[in-house]
Every structure is written in structure tokens, then in C-alpha cells.
Amino acid sequence: MDANQILKEVNDIFIDVLDNEDIVLTRETTAKDIEEWDSLNHIQLVVAIEKHFKQRFTSSAIQSWKNVGEMCDAIADKQNQ
Amino acid sequence: MIKGQEFLHTFQVTDSVYNGFIEIFKDKNPLHTDEAFAQAKKFREKVMHGNILNGFLSYFIGECLPVKDVIIQTQEIKFALPVYLNDKLDFYARVEDVFESVNTIEFKFHFSNAENKKVAKGKIQIGII
Numbered sequence: 467m468d469a470n471q472i473l474k475e476v477n478d479i480f481i482d483v484l485d486n487e488d489i490v491l492t493r494e495t496t497a498k499d500i501e502e503w504d505s506l507n508h509i510q511l512v513v514a515i516e517k518h519f520k521q522r523f524t525s526s527a528i529q530s531w532k533n534v535g536e537m538c539d540a541i542a543d544k545q546n547q
Numbered sequence: 548m549i550k551g552q553e554f555l556h557t558f559q560v561t562d563s564v565y566n567g568f569i570e571i572f573k574d575k576n577p578l579h580t581d582e583a584f585a586q587a588k589k590f591r592e593k594v595m596h597g598n599i600l601n602g603f604l605s606y607f608i609g610e611c612l613p614v615k616d617v618i619i620q621t622q623e624i625k626f627a628l629p630v631y632l633n634d635k636l637d638f639y640a641r642v643e644d645v646f647e648s649v650n651t652i653e654f655k656f657h658f659s660n661a662e663n664k665k666v667a668k669g670k671i672q673i674g675i676i
Binding site: 506508509510512513516517522523524525527528 | 620621646647648649650651653672
């Protein structure tokens with residue numbers, strides 16, 4: 467799966483979990499850019515992403531992500547392992 | 548807790564549970580309080596409030612797990628069959644998934660009645676805080 471496809475699928479997850487059809491993620495998007503992306507929703511986003519991509523991350527890996535791009539890179543890295 | 552871990556408990560919708568629910572939440576809909584009304588709607592007798600089962604779920608999460616530092620994050624329940632006063636319900640829950648990255652555990656559960664028929668089922672996601 468290429469980077470654009472991963473970003474698209476992550477975008478769909480954000481729309482569903484945050485219940486906001488207007489979300490358009492870029493690699494530079496952070497929690498500060500999306501009002502609904504609070505700490506509780508962050509948990510739901512991670513759970514949904516782990517389920518969707520059938521991957522598991524460590525808490526330290528998640529905390530290291532600075533933006534959506536790094537999140538997508540981590541997903542891609544696991545897919546390529 | 549690990550994936551596949553199972554939990555069992557028996558609950559009963561006693562008079563005190565039923566009356567306490569009505570006293571606290573004031574839902575006196577005739578389906579729950581009027582035998583004749585409930586029977587006219589083809590139920591055997593007055594039907595217990597479905598959300599009494601959510602109270603049992605609260606007890607399960609709060610009191611039956613091996614850890615106390617828990618919080619319910621999401622919950623969904625589907626009601627399949629009516630529950631009547633004094634019904635004993637066998638509760639079964641299984642750890643469906645563990646998300647260590649966010650300290651989150653997902654359970655699937657169901658309640659079964661004395662005829663071993665599922666009266667309700669669903670999922671609960673909890674966080675370890």
C-alpha cells in the first residue's frame with residue numbers, strides 16, 4: 467500500500483471516529499489542527515487504526531509521532547516488515 | 548488481562564433492582580410497570596428496563612475485574628429478548644482484544660436467561676488508568 471493510500475484510509479478513520487466529514491488530513495496535520503482530536507478521541511483513533519491495519523504499536527512509538535505523516539510512516543514501516 | 552480471558556457472573560433482576568431503577572430514573576413507562584399493557588403488547592408480563600443490564604455491566608467493570616483502575620470508554624449493547632422480574636441472568640465476558648499502546652481492553656459480552664437464550668449482547672472498551 468502506497469503512502470497516499472495509507473493517508474486516505476487514515477483520513478477515513480478520522481472522519482468516522484471524530485464524526486466530522488470535513489476532515490482533510492495532510493502529512494503535517496497535528497492534534498492542534500483538529501478540534502475533536504483530544505486525548506480521549508486519540509485513544510479511539512489509535513484503537514481504530516490498529517484494528518483497521520491489523521497492527522500493534524507501542525505506547526512509546528505513538529508518543530513519538532509528531533504529526534499524521536509520522537503516523538502514516540509507522541503504518542507503512544510495519545506493512546513492509 | 549490477556550486476550551481470550553473469560554469472566555462469568557450471575558445477576559438477578561430482583562424487586563430491589565427493579566424498584567430502585569424506577570425510583571432513581573423515573574422511567575415508569577407502562578411496558579415496565581403495567582402487566583396488562585405489557586401483555587397486550589404480546590409480552591408475558593411487564594418487561595424490565597433494558598438499561599438495568601447496563602447497571603450490571605457497570606458492576607462487572609467496576610467490581611469483577613482483577614484491577615480497579617479502570618474506566619469505561621465505549622459501550623454498545625443489543626437487546627434481543629425481554630427480561631422479566633426475578634429473571635436470573637448468566638453473564639459471560641471475554642477479552643476480545645488488548646491495545647497495549649493506549650492501555651485499552653475490549654470485551655465482548657452477553658447475558659443469557661434460564662432457557663440459555665441470549666437476551667442481550669455487546670462490546671465494552673475500557674481503559675486502564
